[in-house]
Amino acid sequence: MKKTIAVLPGDGIGREVTAEGVKILKQVANLFGHDFGFVYGTIGHEAIEQTGNPLPDDTLHLLRQSDAILFGAVGHPHYDNNPSLAVRPEQGLLRMRKELDLFANIRPIKLFDDLLHASSIKPEVLKGADILFFRELTGDVYFGEKGRKDHHTAYDVMVYSRHEVERIAHLAFQAARSRRKKVTSVDKANVLESSRLWRQVVQEISAQYADVQLEHLFVDAAAMKLIQNPRSFDVVLTGNLFGDILTDEASQIAGSMGMLASASVGHTVGLYEPIHGSAHDIAGKGLANPLASILSAALMLDLSFGLKKESMAVVRAVELTLRQGYRTPDIATGETPDNKILNTKSMGDAVGSELEKIVAGEALITET
Ligand code: IPM
Numbered sequence: 001m002k003k004t005i006a007v008l009p010g011d012g013i014g015r016e017v018t019a020e021g022v023k024i025l026k027q028v029a030n031l032f033g034h035d036f037g038f039v040y041g042t043i044g045h046e047a048i049e050q051t052g053n054p055l056p057d058d059t060l061h062l063l064r065q066s067d068a069i070l071f072g073a074v075g076h077p078h079y080d081n082n083p084s085l086a087v088r089p090e091q092g093l094l095r096m097r098k099e100l101d102l103f104a105n106i107r108p109i110k111l112f113d114d115l116l117h118a119s120s121i122k123p124e125v126l127k128g129a130d131i132l133f134f135r136e137l138t139g140d141v142y143f144g145e146k147g148r149k150d151h152h153t154a155y156d157v158m159v160y161s162r163h164e165v166e167r168i169a170h171l172a173f174q175a176a177r178s179r180r181k182k183v184t185s186v187d188k189a190n191v192l193e194s195s196r197l198w199r200q201v202v203q204e205i206s207a208q209y210a211d212v213q214l215e216h217l218f219v220d221a222a223a224m225k226l227i228q229n230p231r232s233f234d235v236v237l238t239g240n241l242f243g244d245i246l247t248d249e250a251s252q253i254a255g256s257m258g259m260l261a262s263a264s265v266g267h268t269v270g271l272y273e274p275i276h277g278s279a280h281d282i283a284g285k286g287l288a289n290p291l292a293s294i295l296s297a298a299l300m301l302d303l304s305f306g307l308k309k310e311s312m313a314v315v316r317a318v319e320l321t322l323r324q325g326y327r328t329p330d331i332a333t334g335e336t337p338d339n340k341i342l343n344t345k346s347m348g349d350a351v352g353s354e355l356e357k358i359v360a361g362e363a364l365i366t367e368t
């Protein structure tokens with residue numbers, strides 16, 4: 001299979017983790033006989049420095065020509081500490097989502113058995129947790145009207161239209177059909193009008209999926225229940241802001257932010273990215289966990305290219321690497337011996353060598 005993959009490493013640890021995601025994709029191409037071409041673009045702080053624009057036209061053009069996008073992270077402390085700056089790295093990511101109409105952000109919360117003790121949540125509460133988030137990505141307070149009325153007042157309008165809720169609700173219900181057939185829709189309908197529309201539309205759509213159980217939760221209760229009883233969730237359907245917050249919280253179910261991959265899909269090219277940010281405090285030190293980028297690459301193989309076998313092999317390689325006890329610092333525990341704590345690049349290499357073994361083993365089986 002011949003594919004062109006656009007790579008946007010972005011800022012901070014985005015650069016080092018994306019290098020490992022690309023490494024694994026190249027290895028998949030070699031081992032399975034595919035032809036993946038990689039084209040690089042700039043975004044975020046790096047792009048602002050070079051062009052003044054967090055999403056330069058050249059980058060957008062490159063993305064539209066590609067078959068899938070692997071993205072790292074954007075952000076820089078300079079902007080976080082200067083809220084008055086008008087041009088900001090995050091605008092690049094938000095504009096990319098909007099321009100490419102990537103309205104559904106799919107975030108699987110997958111707990112690898114070997115990381116049961118890496119989380120601060122009790123193992124008996126966690127064991128077996130498996131949640132699939134559908135976070136709406138191109139609406140809500142992120143894209144509603146915003147501004148300053150005067151020096152003392154600012155506003156961001158939380159707005160949803162029926163069409164925006166319908167299209168993501170359909171995706172969530174369809175996904176639930178091939179899982180445990182439950183959708184939890186999360187809103188704040190006891191207070192917000194946009195949430196009341198959200199709830200009404202989700203209820204209407206659910207009539208078309210009679211085989212799927214629908215539950216509504218207010219976002220505050222959902223935040224509590226995620227930690228109290230994560231196993232009670234199957235598919236979670238929610239808006240942009242609540243989804244942003246709840247998936248960071250849910251990352252603790254998987255042991256670390258550094259483990260969570262995501263896919264942003266719409267009608268055009270798919271975007272694959274770790275849910276974590278640019279983490280400048282650890283950037284360039286080899287401390288970042290590349291597994292979220294590698295698992296994002298696995299999602300790309302499955303969802304954008306339909307390469308299920310290849311995707312499963314990458315996930316299995318991650319699983320086997322963890323089984324051998326290898327950890328980056330974020331998922332290490334007091335029990336992890338020093339010689340099993342790997343830097344970013346060595347973790348990528350470890351997954352790569354497991355991948356080779358998996359493919360070699362499979363070749364052996366088919367030959368006999
Ligand atoms: C995410 C991030 C982004 C978001 C930021 C970087 C704009 O937190 O992808 O979850 O809020 O969507």
Ligand code: MG
Nearest residue numbers: 244245248275
């Ligand atoms: Mg976030």
